Amino acid sequence: MSIYFELTMALHYLRAKNIRFCSVMTLFSVMGIALGVATLIVVMSVMNGFQEELLNFILGTNGHIKVFLDKNINPNYKEVAESIEKIPGIAKAIPVTSDQIIIEASGSVTAAIVKGVEKPMIQDNIIAGNLQNFDNGIIIGTHLAELLNVYCGDKITFISPEVVLGEIPKMQQYEIIGIFDAGKFEDYNILIYMPLKMAQDFLDYTDSIRNIEVFVDNIDKSDRLAEIIEQTTQMKSESWQSHHRDYFNTITTEKNVMLLILTLIIVVAAFNIISNLMIIVQTKKSAIAIMRTFGATSWSIIRIFCICGLMIGFVGTCFGCIIGVTFALNIENIKTLCENIQFSTSITHFFSNLPVILVTYDVIYVAILALSLSFLATIIPALQAVRQDPAEILRYE
Incomplete structure (x- = not known):
């Protein structure tokens, strides 16, 4: 039997008008697959968004790798930074100091972290002033500027926390030449x-x-590059991956668990496919017997029902991908709709901050998963169809 014949018979069985119940079951199977695929795509996109938000929150403007200078090995930090920048995959190596101090301005006193750098990597975050005169002053965050009620051009007094008994603490005034917006990064x-x-x-x-703070071209390779830096400089190096591994392992585990749980929706739809095809087998057993007597092989019958299941899975997967991708790409419009419906404040606040990152690999993975489960669902009905004895069936027809 030709593949065209098998394809025609599969289409005929799925849309048979005299088996209304099977047609409804087919529709439910398609809807189940579509719902499962769409849900998986949306949830995985949201989990990707949360993972990216967590990464941005943790890294902020910090380097991807920290190299702790050991003066006993090489006291020349400029030479060390230059040697690190020569490593393939390294974008920038910036020598820094970082200490806690006390600051005072306009009668207000608070604690702060002062970070000494040759040039800060916050060009896109500057909201007042600029970096052109950075050698002559300091740059503070909006929170500190509001707390101390200071602006560009004002001066802040630095007070060293290290005080020797009986001595006045070291104090120095510095001019504010820029203000940057820390955004959501409260640290x-x-x-x-x-x-x-x-x-x-x-x-x-x-x-x-x-x-030395090191910025890399691909942050996913930070661990490996940290090892190379240690081998090159003989100094301790720590990547963001090793420092915050527990956070990201938690996110990855949660994502995998959500994937496993939501896959059950597709599994339920696959059971609908099995039920639908088994009903078709029982209803069309006479037609199957006639095809067998006219020369249809067992593999031909199996292929007919495999095509039936794959058609259901393919249509459901296509609709699910369209729905899932459309939903993920239009979160803002859906958020606006939810606001117009006037949901509770807590829901709309959460929805407005819902991060979504749609990854093509995830869509392909979910589509292959749905098609694979749809194919597996055809095996039992197909075997049931070929096990029937044509002579026994036709004897009573």
Whole structure:
């Protein structure tokens, strides 16, 4: 039997008008597959978004790898930074100092973290002033500016927390030449950037630093690059992956568990396919027997019912992908609709901050998963069809 014949028979069985119940079952099977695929795509996209948000929150403007300078190995931090930048995959190596200090301005006193760098990587976050005069002043976050009621051009007094008994703490005034927006990164609300030379002088680093922050081209390779840096510089290196591994392992585990749970929706739809095809086998057993007597092989009958299941799975998967991708790409419009319906404040607040990142690989993975389960669902009905004895069936027809 030709594949065209098998395809025609499969289509005929799925849309048979005299078996209304089977047609309804087919529709439910398609809807089940579509619902499962769409749900998986949306949930995986949301989980990707949360993972990206967590990564941005943790990294912020920090480097992807920290190299802790060991002056006993090489006291020349500039030479070390240059050697790191020569490693393939390294974008930038920035020497930094980082210490807690006390600051005072306009009669207000608070604690802050001062970070000494040659040039801060916050060009896109500057909302007042600029980085052109960075060598002559400091840059603070919006939170500190509001807390101290200061603006560009004002001066802040730095007070060293290290005080020798009987001595006055070290104090120095610095001019604000820029304000940056820390955004959602609350840890950076108390951060101050200042020129590396100024930081070294105020914090008594002489001609040294605390560590080197390394930025890489592909953050997923940070662990491997950290190992290469350790081998090259003989200094301890720590990537963001090793430092925050527990957070991301938790997100990955949660994503896998959600994938497993929501796959059950497709499994239920696959059981509908099995039920639908088994009903078709029982209803069409006479037609199957006649095809067998006219020369249809067992493999031909099996292929007919496999095509039936794959058609259901293919149509359901296509609709599910369209629905899931459309939903994921239009979260903002759906959020607006939810606001117009006037959901509770807590729901709309959560929905407005719902991050979504649609990954093509995830869509392909879900589609292959749905098609595979649809194919597996055809095996039992197909075997049931070929096991029937044509002579026994036709004897009573």
